[in-house]
Structures are given as C-alpha cells and as structure tokens.
Amino acid sequence: MPQCYSEALPEIAVSSHEENVWWLQQQHPEQVIKQLEAWRLADSVDISLLTLTIQSLISTLPDLNSRYLFSDEGDLCKYRLDGWYPCLEFIRLSSGEVEAALAALHGSPWDSASQPPFKVFIIHVEQEVILALMSHPILGGAYCPGGLVARLRDEYAMQAPHHPSLEMTSLSIKPDTPISDLANDRTGNTERDRLALVLLDEFRIALSSPDMTLNDDFFDFGGHSLLATRIIGKLHSHHGIECRFNDFFESPSAAALAKKVVLNGSPQQILSPAVENTCQQAPLALAQASLWRAYSAHDFGTIFNLPFALEFIDEVDEAVFLQAFTDLIKRHPSLRTTFHVQEGRVFQRIIPVEHLGQYQWCWHSVESGGSSLASEAAYQFDLSRELPIRVRFIRDAASGRQHLSFLVHHLVVDEWSINLMMEELARAYLARAAGQAPTWATPARDFHGFARQQAEQGIHPRHLAYWTSMLQGAADERRRNARSEGQGSIAAQWLELRLEQGSLDSLYAFARRHDSSLFNLMYTAIAVSLHKLDGLKEIVIGTSASGRTDPAFFDTVGYFTTMVAHRVEFDEQGSFGSLLRTVTRTINDSMSYADIPLEQIQQGLGMTAAEGLLFDVYIQIHANNALNGRLPAAAGEGIRYRQIDPDKTESMFGLQFEIMEDVLEGERRVRLVITYNAERYDREWVEALCTVLNRLFALMTRTGTSECRLVDLALQQEA
Template sequence: MSDTNTATAPSLANEREEYIWMQQLQEPEQVKYQLAAWLLNPYPDSAILHKSIHSLLATYTELNTRYEFTEDGDLYKYPDTDWTTCVQNEQAAQGQVTALLSTLAQQHWQPEITPPFLATVISTENSVILALRLHPILEEQFTLDGLIKEIHTSYINYSGSEHQLELTPVDLSSLNPAPAKKTQHTNVAALASIILTEFRSTLAEPNMTLDDDFFDFGGHSLLATRVIGNLQNNHGIKLNFNDFFKSPSARALANIAQQEQPVASVTQIQPEQQAPLTLAQDFLWQAYSAFDFSPVYNLPFAIEFQQPVNEEALQQAFNDLIIRHVGLRTLFKTSHQQTLQYTVPITELKQHQWFWPSSDSKDATLATEAAYKFDLTRELPLRIRLLKAHNGNTVLSFLVHHMVIDEWSLNTIMADLNIAYAARLQGKAPVWPNSVPSIHEFARMQQQNGINQQHLDYWCKRLQGAVKGLTLNSTVATASQNTAPQIEWLEIKFDSAFHRNISAFAKKHHASIFSVFYTAIATVLQKEGNLTEIVIGTSASGRTDPNYFDTVGYFTTMVAHRIRFNPQQPFTSLLADTSKQINESIEYADIPINHIQQALGIPDNQGLMFDVYIHIHTNNALNGQLNTPQGAIPYRQILPERNESMFGLHFEIMENQINNQHSLSMIITYQAHRYPTAVVERIAREVKQLLSKLAAQTSAQSGSQ
C-alpha cells in the first residue's frame, strides 16, 4: 500500500451529501459529530500509530475531503492530499480528558476547510487514548468501529504480529451533561468586569475602561439592546434601558444591576423546509395583501462605490450571504387561508435569477428597480443589480422585500458582505465567526409559545381610551379610498456642530438623541393642533431573544406611545417622561400592533391608531467601506425617492458617521392630500428651530464653564 496520496479530481457531491451539507448550514445544531475513543494498551509506538492512521487516509481519500458550493449552484467535493490535517496530537492531564473529548464532539464543521474525519491522539501522564471523529456526511460509507479496526490491523501489520495492541472503549455517555450553573457574582467588581467585557466586545473597543461612557464609544440603542440581551442570557444580569441612559458606564451599571440565575435557552429545532410566519411577518403580510401586493413594502437600498469593485467577487459574496441566511432564500405561499414560508434549497438557487451585472443593466435605473413587483410565491425576495453612474462609479441596487429583512438585519448583511467579499477576492469561501439560527426556527418557536399575555396587558393598560390619529387645525379630510394618496417629502439637514451639541444635551438629561427629536416633534405637533395627548408610532427591534441577534429576518414591530401634554410642563420634564416610556416599553415590544389594537377593540378596517410615525436610522450601514487585501473601498448611500407611505406624517432621523464625522438629518414623508405642504414645512421649520435652540443652549453653557 502506498504511503503517498495521489491527487484526485473534484467531483459532484451525491444527493445525500448535498442534503447533509445543506442541513449543516441551515440547522447546525441538528448535525452532530460521531465520536468514539479507545484506551490503547500497552503504550503504543507513536510513529507506527501515525503510520497506521496515514494508511487509512491513503486508502479512503473521502475521509480527507472538502466541500464547496460553486457560483453555478453545484456542490463539489475536493479530496485533500495533506493527511496531517486529519490527525492531531494533544497532551492532557488525566482529569482533563473528558473536557477535551467534549470539545471535540461539539466543534463546528466548516465544509470548505475542515475534513469530515479527525483522529486525535491524546497522551496523558500514564496512558494514550485514540479518539476518532466522523461527520454524518460520511456515515453511509463509514462507521467508527470499522475505521478503528482498519487502524488496529495496520498497526499490527507494521509492528509485527508478535506485538499486540488492546483497545478498550472509553465511556462517552457523560460528554453532554446538563449545562453547569453559572457562578453567582454578588461582588460588584465582578459584575462590572462582566459588563465591561460585553461593552468591549459589542463596540469593538478593547481599551474601554470601567468608567468609560458606552455612548461616547459609538454605542446607541440597538447596540444597547444587544448588550442587555447578552448580559441577561449569558450571565443572568438584568438591566433596563432607563438604567443604561442614566448610568452608561460598566462600573455605574454594576451598582444597580440585578443578577438572577440564567436560564438555558432551549430551541426546538425542526428540519422541515417550511415554517409559519412570525407574528411580525403575519402583520406585515396582512398589510401587504391589503395593498394588493404592490411595491409599497419594497426596500430599495442603493449605494455608490467610490472605487472600482470586482463584480464577480461581489456576486459570489452575495451568494454566500443567501446560503448563510435562510430568510434571503424564502418563498411565501398561501393555502386554506394560511401563509407559510418555504426554504429554497441551496441546490436549487441556480434556478432563480437574482443578480444582474452592470453589463446586463443598461436599460435599468434605481427607480425601475424600486418599482419592481415581486411574486414572492416563486421569486427570491431580493434583486441585486449593478449599474454604472455617470462618473463611472459602480452603483449597487439592493432591492429586498420587507417580509425578510429589517434594519437590524441590514447591518448584519453589510458586515457579512465585508467578510465574504474579502474572502472571494482571494478565491476562498468565507469563514463565518459563528453559525446563525434561521428566522424559520424563530417562527416555529414563537408559534409554539404563543402571545405573551403579560406583554399584551402592558400595552392595553397604557393605550386604553387613547385619542386615535392626529387632527391639526389645518388637517384636510381624508381622501376617498379610490383616490391615490399624494406622497411628498422634504429633508432637514443639521451641521456637525449641531450633532455635538444636541448629543451633549441628550447626555445631560439621560436621554438619547432619538428621544430628544421625538419630544421636539411631539411638542411642535401639540402646538399646531392644541392637543391634550397624541399616540405616536415607532419601530422596535422585536429581538427579545439574544440567540437571534445575528439572524436576518423581519422581527421589527410597531409600538405605540401615548404622550400626554401639560401646558405648564417644561420641555425637559416632557423629555424625561417620554424617554422613560420609550425605554421601559422596549422589554414588551414583541407584540405586533395588530394584536394590541384587536385587544383594545379597534376594528381592522379603522387602520392604525396613530398617524404619526417617528424612527431613527443610527450608524447607517449603507455608509461604510469594504475591506480588501488591497485596501478599503468606501461606499455611500443613495437615498431613494419617497413615493409610498402608510402614515400621514413620517419622520425619519438619519444619524451617520462618515470619516469619523457625525451628521444628522431628518426626512419628513407626508400625505400631502391630508397635510398641506405649507403646514408640513412650518412643522419642519419649528422642529428645527426648537432643536437648534436646545443645542445652542448646551453650547453656550459649555462655553461659559
């Protein structure tokens, strides 16, 4: 038998390999390594043992195979000639062997770079253990018992028949014990250290100290959500958003944090290719259906690259994203008044067109792409098209349907695109930092758990009897249902000095920039309509389970806040009340607005209870850069035209950071047939004047100190 492998040409994977490979990507928790271990007696000759393992690998090249999905939609397997990648040697104390074997069993398989078979020789102070690990993708061809017999036979042949080697199976039944309970950290210093570690990880700021302000290092409400969720999920440390804004350093938070025993999260994983809609998706689908499946729920993102990009590598990178994030390859089908979502298998992706290079986009524009009407029953819910701008730069049109993505997801996608593009430029598949559960898993879990009644009661208690909609002194009667709404929009820009000063004002009053803008808008509307109260809608991430922080999907919920006005109340007092209401409601934001309105007795045909919607785009992911081995490629967002709106007045606060410079702007989209342009322009002007006054006061106070 030869001791040298001969290179074998790549070949197509069979159907079972494709199935296991796809399941590994979609539901890695379902795909477990087979592991067995044997105590070797007497102490074996190390060189002969390794030669015996090498002989096995030379005979069965499938054990050292890599799998890669090509841009043509085919799964290929590539035998590797370096047998040493399938063998590792470990030194361990006798008491550490079980932990080492458990680690081997739980490691994540990466098909492009990890062989499906591994032999680990573990040497302790008085014994040698041989562990064999086999991935299920090869379980029809091999068994661990068969493989160890081959190694044993080769060892006897190489060492001589007079040399015996006894194999005693190691009991591995204790490798999957119940999760150990986390240690209770009643010591404030220990709590502060845990919180600081989470700050550093979330913000990618390894030099943060215990007294550094979370928001001074780029923190914002979405990142605070991630920190709070991870602390609760991993350490049992309970914080709320009001705590965060009042005490935004690790040391200060440790003094007010409550710690409970963390509860292990159990997700029921099911391998089916279909799933129900999430509660948020169900609400969106109802609204989408009411608009006759028009492009109203298209999300037409667009960016312009400031330097040349490799279009082929970009297509491969997006293909990697579609494979990684199941939501991006989902179809929706309704039968018997129930809508389900279906996964498009990776092997069928080549049947769908979703990418157009610039050479195929000569007659296309961002406007024509934005107006495209998806057929979500048969098309992937995204369209990637490259265009050429007049200056020669490449423009990326990224059209995606709202059913499969929210703003949180967009940040995830752009971060993953950066990883994938850099890898594809080097001819490699991306190596992801983690595996992510799918939106389909979340939907099944949510269906199993049902509506959280305590959270629903929270909203009903606060919104019962609230005044619906918005009536201003100049409001025009609603147009006929048959009349197409007249949508207009305008933009207000602020300079960098304003951002610095309004941030200082917000920080001084333990509020966010969003809360300051929100309160300013509410104040101006109160004056415009002489209001006693108003219900304002806004967006919440809907991600109350930290396990799904990196999942691409539509989790976002609309929440409604009831703002009551007191004519004698100063702005700072209203700001405090508003901030408290917004922050404390985040914990209950998993309930879609349609369920809340049904519980309040509001008929579906009356529409939403609010006509004003305010939300913020923080650290917009569409302004950034692709990091490549040759240097960074900056890209900038191209704002879409606003020609659809389901709200009478829609305020979008845009907070960007470009080249370390912060900027703020606000876009107001409005139904001009109900709110005349002159009125909206006056509202915009007064909001800007109020905010500028607050910023100027802060600037003057800081200048006098």
C-alpha cells in the same frame, strides 16, 4: 529580557491596540477579561484529526503563539514562536470537575512573556470529550474563540472531506466564583466589582473597544440602542443578569450600571442551531403575519419594497461581490424563502441551496441596459415564485460609477438584518477576493425556527395588557383631525432637514445630560413641535421596536420588527426637560413588551381593520447606518460606498420622520427625512413644521431650555 527570544526570533511591530491592552494588563489585570468558550464534541469527531487541524490552525496564524516583552530600553517588543505545542493542552477530568476547571482556566492570570495569548484545551471527561478555546483581548476581535472555531470546522472538513463534520454543542461557562456568593476575592473586588467586569467585557465585545475602562461611557464609544438591546439580551442569557433599558441609559458605564443590575438566577443554555431541514415549511412569525395582512390589503403591490441603493466611489469587482452576496443567501434561509397560501393559511418555504441556480436574482452592470434604480425600486415581487431579493449593478452614465440596486421585500428583513448583512457582506467579500470561502464565528439560527417557536407560544397576555392599558382612551388629535380627505391614499412626497455639526454636538450633549438618547430627544422635539403648531393636548406616535426578544436569534436575518405606539400628553406648565424624561422612560420601559404586533394591540383596544392605524405620526431612527461604509480589501483603504436615498412616493403614514444617523469618514452626521401623505398635508405646512423644529433645536444650544415650560417655548416666532 530572555536572550533566547532576542537572538533567535525577529522582532515584530506592536500595534497600538496591543500596546494599550498590554499596559492595561500590567496596571489593572482584573479589567482584562479573557474569552473562553467550550463545546461538547459528538462521538463521531476524530480526536487525532482534530489535533492535526488545531496544529494547522496555529501554524497558519502565528500571532496565536506570540509573546510580549518589555525591553531594557523601555520598548514593548513582540515575538512569534515556532511550533504549535505551547497552544495545545490535553486534560483528563471526572464529570464533576469540568465546571470548576473551565471557570479556573477563565480566571487564570496571563504572563505575556512566557504564555501564548491563545490556547486550546482538549478535555477527556469519562465518556465524552470537550473542546475549549481561550483567547486574550490583546489578539483583538479577529481572534475570538467563536471565529476561530469556525475556521477549525472548515479546516477539519478539508483534512478529511468524506469524514463526518465537526459536530459541537456549546457549553455555558460560569465564573470561577459564583457572583451571588462573592464577598471579597483575592483582588479585593466586591460583588458589584465583579459584575462591573462582566459588563465591561460585554461592552468591549459589542463595541470592538478592548481599551474601554470601567468608567467609560458606552455611548461615547459609539454605542446605541440596538447594541444596548444585544448586550441586555446577552447579560440575561449568558450571565443570569437582569438589566432594564432605563438603567442602561441612566448609568451607561460598566461601573455605574453594575450598581443597578440584578443577578436573577443561572445563565440560560444557548443551544447550537439545528441543521436546516429544507423539507420543512413554517408558519409566519407574528410580525410577519401582520405585515402579510397589510400587504394583502394593498393588493400585494410595492408598498413593502425596501429599495436600497448604493454608489461605489471606488471600482468594485462585481463577480466577487455577487459571489459574496450568494454566501449570505446560503447562510440565511429567509433570503431564499417563498410564500404560499393554501386553504386560507399562509406559510413560508425555504428554497434548498442546491436549487438556487433555478432563480434569477442578480445582474451585472453589462446585463442592466435599460434598467434604472427607479425601475428596480418599482419592481413588483411574486413571492410565491421568486426570491424576495434582487441585486443589480447599473453603470451610471453621468459619473461612470457603479450603482447597486439592492431591493428586498420587507417580509424577510428588518433594519437590524440589513446592518447584519452589510457586516457579513464585508467579511465574505474579503474572503472571496482572496479566493476563499468566508468563515463565520457561529452558524446563524434559522428564522423559520423562530416563526415556529412563536406560533407555538402565541400572544403573551401580560404583554398585550401592558399596551392596551397604556393606550386605552388615547385621543390622537393628529389622526382625528386629518388635514383633508384622502385617508385611503398612500401617495407621498418627502423633504430633508439636515443638522449642522455644531447643532448636532449640542443635541448629543443635551440628551446625555438627561440620561437620554438622540432618538428620544428628537422624538420629543417632533412631538412638541406638532403640539405647538396645532395646539394638541396629546398625541399617539408610532415607532419601531427590534422584536428580537430571544438572544439566540440576534445574528439571524429575518423580519422581527414590530410597530408600537406611545401616548404623549402635554402639560403646558411642565418643562421640556421633564417631558423628555417622561418620553425616555416610557419608550425604554416598553421595550420589554415589544413582541406584540400593533395589529393585536389595536384589536385589544376594540379597533377594527377599517379604522386604519392607531396613529398618524411615525418616528424611527436608522442608527449607525451600515449603507455608508467600505468593503475591506487586502491592500489599500478598501472600496468606499455611499447610500443613495430613494425617491419616496408611497407611505402608510400621514407623517413619517426618519432620523438618519451616518458616520462618514469618521464624522457623525444626522439628517431628518420627513415623508408626508401628499393628499392630506401640503408642503407649505410641512416646511412650517421644519421651521418650528429648527427653532427648538437652536434653543437646545442655550442654557435654561431644559427648565423652560412648554407654554414659554417661543417656536412660532423668532427665538
């Protein structure tokens, strides 16, 4: 071990993450892929000021200039070096050399004993300057280039507050050897091996699991369909790789998936978000427009309120929390949007940040006397005059704990947005608790830009034809044979079905054996239970799709979600496993076409608005529910919170099944919340349905259920 380190510098404790990555680097360096991002700097950027900013960043974060050595005693040791200069390098190139140089930097080997795990390159290229940041996975997700450049922007602005901001345009970086031209590189990797490494890198980033290997199962590390959607989008936009949802589920390791993906052209250029123009207004996005018409049909009532509620197990600083929430409202313009109708045309308008003080949207618990979670949930928004969001703390009289009512109108958020907001709220709370403003890896794209983009493009005719072809002539017997009158009523009741841990483990295992997901399995089980209970030959079931077809908007808060419908036909002689595979393929194949609002599909089928929805049954999953978790704290384990289920009294659907997947204290739990139209279904019938479902779930713990024919499934008597 070099004596200069051991004598001059104190040894730093090595985390388990650092140790795992270091060992992987020694044994399989081809599996440890550095992150490299590059930006073209605007002419207004002061390079001298930028250099000082970089020096300050490296001095503030000493881990960026650390070294790792293996001692004679067999221990991994970590040291931090003083000074910033090993982490900064100036390069001068011609314009034709940039692409190859960046790719070479990305693929260069790393010596943990002599090189820092982070490096900044200021590249002078004839008439322009490029900034590149490279970090090694040993640093962990907190030190990714995108996050560090956000800190650079803030520090640069603080160094010279009257100077123009640090304006940067993202550049696309290609691998050092074109993937499509690979035969065998110096490590012996074939083309598919290289693709597998690209996939593995995206898996590690999405799951925050730098120790994943090529043969690890994406779903075993906490992956789910929303994360799969994000990865598939990034593969296409950043790497030019086409990946189908079914292939992802059938081959969920990087090594296996690499054999099925297709290299289909060059990566797309992801443009930096434009600076928000608060003077502009925007049309409604396609999904928003459909929701607005349904909202209007229900007299602009409370049916599209999303009344989330949390119980804080530990005391939370309400002032800091609301300040952090303000950061989210400033970051995401959809949360400070009003809606207006002019000459029959509906449009949305952004409230400028400087005008936020004119709107009341949050309350401390001392201001909430007489308020309750129920009264907040029943609040009726005037979306033309107020923010579409209300955040109120209420002190619970019985327990003394703080409850939080977080009410938001569905027009401005979807479930993906809620999970995103909770992640960002945690980051903002930690920063505000330390007296600092939060920093973001990248600016969030403006949802209103997405709405304008959709308005220009219109309905995709081939995607619409996909749905009308699949659903033409479908006979939804549940919808047609509604159990009683009351078709226009939205009054609802609900009950909950909890899955025991042993049963849940069996369901996950059953799904994985069939290259499926928990959602697809439970969807199939619900369909089969309805088939058995009422003798259905086929059914149309509604569900939700993310609607986020453009990866540039993955970190945008807004209403992208579309409702889609799938046709399920029952063959009594077919097996349960065969039906599960059919349902899985149908749902996964349809995801590429999920940008079409259900309203447009029904019009394409010749249905009128007066006929209502195409389906009576709606199934959705709330995967990795972010409304159960912790707010991080500088010391201790953080501030714990749990979701309080709302009392569901309204529903657009006859039967709604919500699969609630939570992770509490490291343990995965699943609940099935069933909401039913109170005038069309009686509780006795719904409880009978739960009994049938429970029997089917129990059968899945036994061998042979997959091959069992539907006609032989004994669900209405003791199995």
